[in-house]
Amino acid sequence: MLASKSGCLLADRGRFPAAGASDHVIESAITAQESEMRRSWFIMLAFCMVFMFNLAGCGGGSSSAPQKTAISGTVTFPSANGAAKVAAAAATTATAPTLEVRDLNGTLIKSVPLTLQTGTVNTYSYPAIEVEPGKDYVLKAVDGQRVLRALVDKAALSGASATKNVNNVTTTALIVVEKALNLTAGTLGATATAAQVQTASAALALTSPPATIESNITAAIAACTSATGTANAAQAQLASLASIVTAAVSSNVDPSAFVAGTSTATAVDAVTYTVSGSTATASSAPVSSNIAGTFVTVAAEILPSISSAGATSFTVGSAGSFAITGTGTMSVSGTLPSGVTFDAATGRLSGTPAAGSTGAYLLTVTATSNSLTATQKFTLTVNPIPSSLAFTTAMLSGKTFTEGTSNTLVFNANGTLTASDTKDALTWSVNSAGQVVVHNTVTNINTTVTALSGSISTGLAVSLAHSDGTTESTTLTLYVPPAQTTGFTAAMLSGKTFIEGTVNTLVFNANGTLIASDTPDALTWSVNSSGQVVVHNSVTNISTTVTALSGNLSTGLAVSLVDSNGPTASTTLTLYVAPTPVTAFTTAMLSGKTFTEGTVNTLAFNANGTLVASDTTDALTWSVNSSGQLVVHNSVTNINTTATVVSGNLTTGLTVSLVDSNGPTASTTFTLRP
The missing domain is CATH 2.60.40.10 (Immunoglobulins)
Structure with missing residues (x-):
């Protein structure tokens, strides 16, 4: 709005040319009234521009003075006693009581007169005093030689106005605060150094506000002076100190100087309290400045x-x-x-x-x-969780992660989760906080996953909070399939036998079935367009993708295995090459003879083509093929075992290799029995 008004004024100003030679020509054609009007426009414009600059500044923005807090309240002096009462009356007629507001280092903010409240003798009010928020202040009320103080901390100045009453309790509280800060009584609001102010301001922002200390003192006084109340030793200390402060003011002695030992007064008559059980007993006697200082020290120590x-x-x-x-x-x-x-x-x-x-x-x-x-x-x-650690659906959907070192998690796009360490049905989702929530439909337990540090590629440190109250920590790392170095082909595998690892054998039949020595499950195999072998288990309905990483078939291929339910492993595949017979079996060599296989098993080769083995009751038959290899058929298991002579002779013993039709291989010896 200010900017729009400024625009109108400048537009009006544009109606008049600048003063100069042309100005005199124009003025010759206008009347004196028009000239006066023109000067009036310039004067109005000048005033408006000055007003605008003062209000908004050259940049056209708005600024306002910082908000201030108005402090107001009352001051209640304790009644003067004896000679002090006479002196106080004389001082009152000579000098009106005043209230000063100072910051902690003693800079005077404002001094105002006190007004005696109607119907009272010692209670005054003071007008509102504006102070800047964000600072701590000390109020000092002076009536002749009677002095009271109060501490106003910045926390109490958050609003437009604040009330602070000044009395013997606020004075006592300020003395205790100064002692707790290791300052001499009377330092704050008078002679505090910059370092002391900084320390005090930080401490006041941290610890209990003065109002709470004042409440403790008021409660202690009530506990010790009530006929029916109960008190403790700590309250007796606070009530005694407040009584000493009151006595000092009543005696025209500055209480801060008195407890600090810098007053000319060496003692004041005061009531102090002791507690027996829970009953407070009052004693009236002169209290020295040193004793008063001891009460201050104890009070600062006993306050929580x-x-x-x-x-x-x-x-x-x-x-x-x-x-x-x-x-x-x-x-x-x-x-x-x-x-x-x-x-x-x-x-x-x-x-x-x-x-x-x-x-x-x-x-x-x-x-x-x-x-x-x-x-x-x-x-x-x-x-909230940092954006760099917040999970999203896109980050997880359709991806596989390694949990810890071995467990794998597949976050399926349909909201199901496949975990290698359980067969329970799981679902997953991402909540509004960026956490993954996994639900186990079998146990009905929810697990909330929170990322703590790291990244998906290098590994996320995560916390797991289960709805049953248990927690644990683990890591999640995005699974990246290894780079393939050799592509499989159907011709490379069909009809061949491979050794997986060191003992398991795999027979890749030409009809697409696969026989594995470590499982009786029905398996099929195929090669996909990426040159990977895909093995399907029809019993578990799990597909395993085999990727060649390094090496070759003859010396051994290093491969990775990734199951469709997530688990990954590494192994080797080595093409099995049947040994070349060094000696050919013949029917005459075996028919009607008995051999020891290994060290204990015996084999009786009957002339009718049956074979009796001591380690099985299965029906066996035997024959010799055209390659000079012994072929034993088990009619129960329907497995053929081919025995090939590798070395030796019948007399000393033949070393033979055994290859079953389902893959397993072994070595043994045949020795002719006498």
């Missing part, structure tokens, strides 16, 4: 305190912990994020914030000891 910071932050899905330290028993009030609790025994906030719990939680920390309290405003901020 909170020394830990007033804020911390947790992250959704990550375990967080924060220790609240100080003296006394700690408690926390206010609403905590879901998943976070406070343990009073350890004084620790801890837990894992749940999804949807982001935001700032305003809490109050309270330390309690001897019926005294300290409070602290505390902010717990729950941050």
Whole structure:
């Protein structure tokens, strides 16, 4: 709006040419009235422009003075006693009571007169005094020689106005605060150095506000002076100190100087308290400056305190912990994020914030000891999972991950999850916080997966929170299929036998079936367009993709195995080459003879073509093929075993290799029995 008004004024200004030679020509043609009007326009424009610059600045933006807080309240002096009463009356007639506002290093902000409230003798009010927020201040009320002080901390100045009453309790509280900061009484608001101000300001922002200390003192006075109340030793100390401060003011003695030992007064008549059981007993007697200083020291020590910071932050899905330290028993009030609790025994906030719990939680920390309290405003901020660690559906859908070192997880696009370590039906989804939620339909347990650090390619450190209350940590790494170095072909495998690893054998039959020595399941095989072997198990309905990584068939191929349900493994495939017979079997060599196989088994080769073996009752037949190899058929298992002579002779023993039709190979010896 200001900019639009400025535009109109400048447009009006454009109606008139600049002063100069042409101006005189124009003025000769206009009337004196028009000339006067023109000058009026320029004057109006000048005033408007000055106003606009003062209001908005040259840049056209708006600015405003910083918000201030208006402090107001009352001042209540304790009644003067004896000679002090006469002196106070004389001082009152000579000098009106005043209230000063100073910052912590003593700079005077403002001094205002006090106005006696109607119907009172010692209670005054003071007008509102504006101060800048974000600072700590000391109020000092002076009535003749009577002096009272109060501390106003920055936390109390957050609004447009604040009330602060000044009395013997606020004076006592300020003296205790100064002692807790290792400062001489009367330092704050007077002679504090920059370093002392910085330390005090930081401490006031951290520890219990002056109002809480004042409440402790007021409660202590009530406990010690009530006829029916109960008190403890700590309250007796605070009540006694407040009484000494009151006595000093009543005697026209600056209480801060008195307890600091810098006053000319060496003693004041005051009431002090002792406690027996829970009953307070008052004693009236002169109290020396040294004794008063001792009461200050004890009071600063017995008040509970909170020394830990007033804020911390947790992250959704990550375990967080924060220790609240100080003296006394700690408690926390206010609403905590879901998943976070406070343990009073350890004084620790801890837990894992749940999804949807982001935001700032305003809490109050309270330390309690001897019926005294300290409070602290505390902010717990729950941050969302960083975008770099937030899961997305696109990041997971259709991909395979290695969990830990061996388990694999296949995040199917249809929302199901296949895990190699369980056969339970699983589903997966990504919640609004960027966490993976896995549901086990068999156990009805949900597992929330939160990424803590790392990356998918190099490995994500993740936490697992199960709905049954248990937790664990693991890693998730995106599975990247290895690069293929050799492509399989059907001709390379069909009709051939391979040794997998060191013992298992694979027979790739030409009809597309596969016989494996380590399983009786029905298997088929094929080669896909990428040159990978795909083996399908018709019993488990699992397909295994075999990729050649290095080597060759004769010396051995290093291969990777990836099952359709996720598990991966590495092994080797070596083409089995049948040994060349060194001696050919003949029917005459075997018919009607008995041999020892190995060390214990016996083989009786009957002339009718049957074979009796001592290690089986199965019906066996035998024959010699055209290659001079012995072929034994088991009619029960329907397996043929081909025996080939590798070395030796019948007399000393033949070393033979055995190859079954389902693949297994072995070596043994045949020795003719006498």
